[in-house]
Amino acid sequence: MAIYRYSAVQRIPADIETVWDFFTSHANLKQITPPYMGFDIVSEHGEGEKVYPGMIIQYRLTPLFGIPMRWVTEITHIRDREYFIDEQRFGPYALWHHQHWFTPIDGGVEMKDIVNYKLPLGFIGDIAHSLMIKQQIRSIFKFRVKKVEEIFGRFE
Numbered sequence: 001m002a003i004y005r006y007s008a009v010q011r012i013p014a015d016i017e018t019v020w021d022f023f024t025s026h027a028n029l030k031q032i033t034p035p036y037m038g039f040d041i042v043s044e045h046g047e048g049e050k051v052y053p054g055m056i057i058q059y060r061l062t063p064l065f066g067i068p069m070r071w072v073t074e075i076t077h078i079r080d081r082e083y084f085i086d087e088q089r090f091g092p093y094a095l096w097h098h099q100h101w102f103t104p105i106d107g108g109v110e111m112k113d114i115v116n117y118k119l120p121l122g123f124i125g126d127i128a129h130s131l132m133i134k135q136q137i138r139s140i141f142k143f144r145v146k147k148v149e150e151i152f153g154r155f156e
């Protein structure tokens with residue numbers, strides 16, 4: 001029963017305020033999530049409401065084989081224009097802890113994601129990770145890189 005880690009770094013050619021505002025608006029999450037995930041936010045939050053510590057966000061998605069499920073995360077920590085963390089409270093993982101880091105750099109912002117996660121079902125979950133989950137997580141972040149480049153442009 002392993003705890004896995006996925007990390008990714010992307011450089012974005014925009015100022016920290018613009019990048020921070022985009023990624024801390026939960027409403028933008030759908031547009032950077034692959035369509036095959038069937039991702040919808042079902043929480044009732046105000047239009048453009050920014051994440052805050054203690055915020056609970058509920059989603060409906062179909063990540064595997066078109067099987068619908070609910071996912072509930074909580075924003076547990078925030079340091080303005082530096083990082084925020086979301087943790088799963090209910091959903092497909094036994095553990096989901098996602099750190100979003102933002103660092104101003106020359107020409108833009110370096111965004112780093114660190115996801116620590118664990119699958120349910122013991123060794124069956126570990127086998128599922130090897131066969132498909134690991135690749136699916138990579139695919140989700142690869143899609144996000146493309147969408148972020150479409151929105152902000154490519155970092156040169």
